[in-house]
Amino acid sequence: MSVPTNVPSITLNDGVVIPQLGFGVWQVGADEIVPAVATALEAGYRHLDTAAAYGNEDGVGKAIAESGIAREELFVTTKLWNSDHKADDARRAIETSLEKLGLDHLDLYLIHWPATVKYGDAYIEAWDSMQQFKAEGLVRSIGVSNFVQQHLDKLQGTTPSVNQIEVHPTFQQRELRELNTSRGITTEVYTPLGTQSQPGDITLPEVTALAESVGKTPAQVVLRWHLQQGLVVFPKSVTPTRISENFDVFDFELSDDQMAVLNGLDRGFRQGADPVTAGF
Numbered sequence: 669m670s671v672p673t674n675v676p677s678i679t680l681n682d683g684v685v686i687p688q689l690g691f692g693v694w695q696v697g698a699d700e701i702v703p704a705v706a707t708a709l710e711a712g713y714r715h716l717d718t719a720a721a722y723g724n725e726d727g728v729g730k731a732i733a734e735s736g737i738a739r740e741e742l743f744v745t746t747k748l749w750n751s752d753h754k755a756d757d758a759r760r761a762i763e764t765s766l767e768k769l770g771l772d773h774l775d776l777y778l779i780h781w782p783a784t785v786k787y788g789d790a791y792i793e794a795w796d797s798m799q800q801f802k803a804e805g806l807v808r809s810i811g812v813s814n815f816v817q818q819h820l821d822k823l824q825g826t827t828p829s830v831n832q833i834e835v836h837p838t839f840q841q842r843e844l845r846e847l848n849t850s851r852g853i854t855t856e857v858y859t860p861l862g863t864q865s866q867p868g869d870i871t872l873p874e875v876t877a878l879a880e881s882v883g884k885t886p887a888q889v890v891l892r893w894h895l896q897q898g899l900v901v902f903p904k905s906v907t908p909t910r911i912s913e914n915f916d917v918f919d920f921e922l923s924d925d926q927m928a929v930l931n932g933l934d935r936g937f938r939q940g941a942d943p944v945t946a947g948f
Contacts, residue, residue, distance in 0.1 A: 674918045680829040681852040684809040690715030692902030701727030704906045719747035725768035745776040750783035753790035758797035777807040782819040814943040836862035837869045837933040856900040893930045
């Protein structure tokens with residue numbers, strides 16, 4: 669297998685090149701993770717996004733090992749969990765993640781949450797560790813997830829390469845995304861279809877009508893909306909047909925008017941935890 673040529677990429681602030689479309693594995697269980705990742709790799713995905721807290725790094729690693737795809741063709745991300753922000757814990761955590769994934773280095777390592785309610789400013793110590801991991805070659809690029817300005821402001825040294833946050837048509841976080849851009853931080857997106865805790869954005873009549881007009885699925889239309897804004901996005905599915913459909917988003921473009929329809933759906937409907945008040 670070779671790297672698909674139709675997937676756009678973004679050069680991060682440290683020069684690392686990241687595929688703009690990846691495969692997310694949050695809430696993919698132990699019995700589904702290996703076939704789901706295998707299907708994604710067969711469909712053409714080369715960017716995989718997991719986390720220690722997902723409990724499926726070993727399955728991701730097994731699927732990678734069985735795929736036969738060369739390591740240099742893959743971009744693999746995982747994340748440091750909240751209880752591991754102290755230096756010794758962070759060291760143990762990255763070593764455990766690498767072992768489970770069967771890799772000698774990560775392409776991107778993220779602090780999963782600032783977790784200030786429970787752990788105070790320990791994430792600052794975690795960031796110091798992340799910079800050391802990069803210096804040692806354990807990871808090519810380092811970033812954060814679920815950080816807002818008050819968290820970003822306290823980081824010293826290296827600027828995060830990415831900030832992975834919740835974004836979908838009814839929760840667009842434009843102000844935070846603009847802040848990321850102003851600091852040279854690439855925005856990555858989770859819950860891109862808005863399907864975490866309530867009927868997804870892909871069920872909205874504006875989205876379904878737009879999808880019908882362009883001959884694509886609602887999910888494909890929303891993913892295209894993300895891509896055309898320069899966001900890095902991770903659709904998640906365990907259904908083979910949907911995994912393939914979610915990758916098939918490079919043969920059409922939304923017009924300015926069609927983008928405006930989706931831009932107009934922002935309602936501030938956060939579906940995940942608030943990074944400022946999250947107590948875990």
